Amino acid sequence: MMGSGKTTVGKILSGVLGYSFFDCDTLIEQSVDGTSVAEIFKLxxxxxxxxxxxEVLQKLSLMRQLVVSTGGGAVTRPINWRYMQKGISVWLDVxxxxxxxxxAAVGTDSRPLLHQCESGDAYTEALNRLSTLWEERGEAYANANARVSLENIAxxxxxxxxxxxxxxxxAIEALEQIEGFLKEEDDMAIAGY
Ligand SMILES: Nc1ncnc2c1ncn2[C@@H]1O[C@H](COP(=O)(O)OP(=O)(O)OP(=O)(O)O)[C@@H](O)[C@H]1O
Ligand SMILES: O=C(O)C1=C[C@@H](O)[C@@H](O)[C@H](O)C1
Ligand SMILES: [Mg+2]
Incomplete structure (x- = not known):
């Protein structure tokens, strides 16, 4: 979801793994002549x-040794999963x-789907909008190979x-969950599934 830490945690993971890091939103902006995500939505x-x-996910799916921070809404299109399944997908469950x-602390200028129109309290408004998005797409995040639940870590x-x-x-918990996923895959292969 937006603000879950995909960029922050993704950069740490890429550093630890010695992989390249790519942020889908940044690549989309570059592909539209540097137009910001907010402007792309508006225009x-x-x-x-x-x-x-x-398009960006398709291109990234052809590459190796990279960590990708997807947009929070990438889970909503089934075709995107075809590309994301070329790698290991991690859901940051916050x-x-x-x-x-x-x-509310950083503002919604760069997040058009949360952009604040009313003059109400920023926290309440963000929570209401996030809740609506969660109802629409919450289930889709569970398609990820590994889940990193902040509540479970706490x-x-x-x-x-x-x-x-x-x-x-x-990031450490993400690596543990990825390891768990890979082990399960190995066990299934050994068992002949
Ligand atoms: N573990 C954390 N604790 C507190 N704040 C955090 C944590 N991780 C990230 N943040 C802060 O939360 C905000 C969102 O983080 P980040 O940009 O990494 O999320 P994102 O999932 O990439 O968001 P977006 O979907 O908008 O790209 C940033 O201001 C970041 O500094
Ligand atoms: O959750 C979403 O639908 C979005 C998340 C952002 O990363 C951007 O990809 C865009 O603002 C849409
Ligand atoms: Mg990000």
């Missing part, structure tokens, strides 16, 4: 943005309240809530 609409997103807190490490979990802690 050409969401459908055009989604087409560009699929409670909506924590997402709303982060987004329980495991004895933190009171998820807000004190650092990006490095989250």
């Amino acid at each position: 050409y609409g969401e459908g055009f943005f989604r087409e560009k997103e699929t 409670p909506l309240e924590a997402l709303a807190q982060r987004i 329980v495991k490490l004895g933190h009171k809530d998820v807000s004190s979990l650092t990006p490095v802690t989250i």
Whole structure:
């Protein structure tokens, strides 16, 4: 989801793995002559943005040794999964309240689907919009190969809530979940599935 830490955690993972890092939103912006995501939505609409997103994912799916931070909405188009399945997909599962807190702190200028129109409280508005998006696409995130639940990490490490979990802690959990996924794949192959 937007603000879940895909860019922050993805950069850490790419550093640890010695892989290249790519951010889909940045590549889409480059493919439209440097037009920002917010401007692309305004000028050409969401459908055009989604087409560009699929093109970018297709190109990235042909590459090796890279970490990709996808756009939060990439999960909504089945064709995107065909490309994402060329690699290992990781779902950063962050409670909506924590997402709303982060987004309220940085603003919604670069996130057109959350852009604040009313003059209400930024946290409440972000939470309402995130909740609507979650209802529409929450299930789609579960298609990912590995899930990194901040709530589960907090329980495991004895933190009171998820807000004190650092990006490095989250990246370590991502590596553990990826390892678990790869082990399951190996076990299935050995068992002949
Ligand atoms: N573990 C964390 N704890 C607190 N703040 C964080 C954490 N990870 C990221 N942030 C902050 O949350 C905001 C969103 O992070 P980031 O840009 O990495 O998310 P994203 O999933 O890439 O968002 P987008 O979908 O908009 O590209 C940033 O301001 C970042 O500094
Ligand atoms: O969740 C979404 O649908 C989006 C997330 C961002 O990363 C951008 O890809 C864009 O703002 C749409
Ligand atoms: Mg990002």
